[in-house]
Amino acid sequence: MLLYNAPLLIVLSFLVLSLAVGLYSGQKENTFREYAVGSKRFSTPILMATLLASNFGGEILITSIVLTYIKGLESIIWEFMGFFSFWMTSLIWLHITPFIKHFSVSETIGHVYGKYPRVITALFIFVWCIGGISLQISTMCIVMSMFIESVDYRIMVILATFIFITYAALGGIRSVTNTDVLQFITFVIIIAFFAKLCFEKTGKSVVEVVSFLKNQEKFQWSSLHCNTILHLVLQAPYWFLTIYDPLSIQKVYMASSPFQVKKVFYIALSFTFL
Numbered sequence: 349m350l351l352y353n354a355p356l357l358i359v360l361s362f363l364v365l366s367l368a369v370g371l372y373s374g375q376k377e378n379t380f381r382e383y384a385v386g387s388k389r390f391s392t393p394i395l396m397a398t399l400l401a402s403n404f405g406g407e408i409l410i411t412s413i414v415l416t417y418i419k420g421l422e423s424i425i426w427e428f429m430g431f432f433s434f435w436m437t438s439l440i441w442l443h444i445t446p447f448i449k450h451f452s453v454s455e456t457i458g459h460v461y462g463k464y465p466r467v468i469t470a471l472f473i474f475v476w477c478i479g480g481i482s483l484q485i486s487t488m489c490i491v492m493s494m495f496i497e498s499v500d501y502r503i504m505v506i507l508a509t510f511i512f513i514t515y516a517a518l519g520g521i522r523s524v525t526n527t528d529v530l531q532f533i534t535f536v537i538i539i540a541f542f543a544k545l546c547f548e549k550t551g552k553s554v555v556e557v558v559s560f561l562k563n564q565e566k567f568q569w570s571s572l573h574c575n576t577i578l579h580l581v582l583q584a585p586y587w588f589l590t591i592y593d594p595l596s597i598q599k600v601y602m603a604s605s606p607f608q609v610k611k612v613f614y615i616a617l618s619f620t621f622l
Contacts, residue, residue, distance in 0.1 A: 355496055356498060356499065356504075359496065362534070363511050365530065366530060369526050370511075370523040370526065371518065371523065373519065380451075385521060385598075385602045386521050386602055388602060388603065388604045389604070390602055390604075392608055392612055392615070395599050395608070395612045396615045396616050397532040398525045399612060399616045400532055401529070401535070402595040403595065403596065403620075410483075410487055420565075421566065421567050421569070421572060425572075426583070428621075429580070429583075429587050431620045431621060433587045433593070434596075434613040434620065435613065436587075437596065437600070438612075438614055441606055447459070448601070452473075452601060453598075454470040454473060457469045488504075488508060489501065489505050521598075
């Protein structure tokens with residue numbers, strides 16, 4: 349039965365491959381620096397790939413795509429505003445070279461403000477990450493329940509979660525980074541494939557699809573009323589805070605220099621628009 353269940357085979361193959369890459373590329377030195385930041389020996393393309401893989405996780409399936417379908421142009425503008433957090437990060441981190449050798453943002457906060465703010469920051473990041481991981485697991489549940497029917501999808505979710513925890517705990521940041529690169533390559537291929545498939549199913553060209561969307565009220569500029577514009581303006585400062593997103597800021601500490609930070613976030617900004 350397993351051999352005839354293509355979705356289940358694809359999921360199992362990807363999980364096994366992720367585990368193999370994660371364990372094989374684990375830290376070679378038994379030091380905390382190697383575990384936390386990989387001794388800062390990552391290339392720019394690898395840091396860019398892991399940055400994008402971290403920021404475009406599976407939760408987009410149940411947040412951004414759904415909001416775009418519901419709110420139209422407003423949601424698209426909101427998403428594009430978020431891209432500038434990469435640009436802000438590249439500018440700010442060029443001027444704080446003394447902190448580039450730290451292991452985490454909580455260490456930087458502790459260095460400047462003392463022990464108690466460091467603990468508060470660490471606890472906040474811990475809670476934030478629990479929420480993010482929970483959302484990822486919820487996404488896995490939704491997707492697997494749709495495509496895997498031969499076995500209880502919850503078993504697959506538990507297996508996937510156990511595999512991710514295993515290579516992250518044993519291999520450290522290098523394992524997480526290399527599996528992020530694998531996921532980045534995989535999902536780029538999948539997104540391109542599904543985009544091509546969607547256009548083939550509609551039987552329309554890109555120009556025809558864009559023309560169709562322009563005729564939909566929610567995608568017209570006239571749909572942006574005063575309240576909508578005010579709402580977007582008031583939310584703009586939020587993106588100045590997302591430069592402290594724990595997933596993104598950790599890539600800064602993994603970089604070898606502020607110049608590499610600038611290159612990574614600038615390149616990621618270009619790919620994010622795509």
